[in-house]
Amino acid sequence: MIEVNHEDTILRTFILFVQSANAALKYADATFFRRAKLSVIKFIVLQVLATNGGSMKPSELAEWTSTERHNITTLVDRMAQDELGRAQRNERDRRFVNITPNDKGMKVLDQAKPVAREIVNQVMSSISENDALLLEKLLKVLKQNAHSGSSIYR
Amino acid sequence: MIEVNHEDTILRTFILFVQSANAALKYADATFFRRAKLSVIKFIVLQVLATNGGSMKPSELAEWTSTERHNITTLVDRMAQDELGRAQRNERDRRFVNITPNDKGMKVLDQAKPVAREIVNQVMSSISENDALLLEKLLKVLKQNAHSGSSIYR
DNA sequence: TATTGTTATACTCTATAACTATA
């Protein structure tokens, strides 16, 4: 278990994490937008939809993107404006909604994948494969901790 | 050097990184706002100001927060509305501006520090000290790579 | 009644572009 005794060390770690994440996210978002006309969040939604049978509920997407349902509503609205997909009531159980990408959405996703690959290669450059695997492990822990923290404090 | 051959692996890593960072940042922001009435970015600005002699230029803060100068202008506007600090022309060379926290800003920073400590402890829980140190090292590399990537693609 | 999702509203943050002021 990490045991940090000096306040300054804690703050430095925290600030470094926020700065690194912000820098990497801004870089990724700017590159995506410039080269694939797509925000990172829309890319992730398209990719998640594509790997989950092509259709998901808003509540599932909210879980995946660490946000609330009403934010998915507005996000899908914007994606519909971009003609990347649409939301449709599930006719069997009309409480539910199916969010589905269309042909343009899948085409844009395909175009964005190489951009994602370049971004990852850039951000991960000079990091050994072992370190990358460890980083992946640590990121999963951070994500889980942030998630369970959210529930605790809510 | 990392050498990833399978597109799915790359995408998974990329998406995991974005999701982890988003989840941690949202958790931190929500906790900060609820408990210290402060956004993470404002906390960082106050902390950076406090550890840099109490006064900095907009361009320096922009560098620190991975953003552009005009965003610092509006951020400091909002901080002035919160009565956390102010921006003043440097009278010796009127091209420059000094951003300075006031008493309330420093008090709010002090109140926010324990919140930051709790957030870090939550997000970093179950991570060993060795792993934390390695994470810190990797984050620095990611931040640097994102930064140099930005310059290259701009 | 509980759950799913939407709407209204306001705010933070960011990006682009054009601008002012100073040295």
Add this chain to the structure above:
DNA sequence: TATAGTTATAGAGTATAACAATA
């Protein structure tokens, strides 16, 4: 002319709260 900073404007994203629809 180059640099520092501001302003105007627009848009993405998020949070709160209230609401509608469905089972």
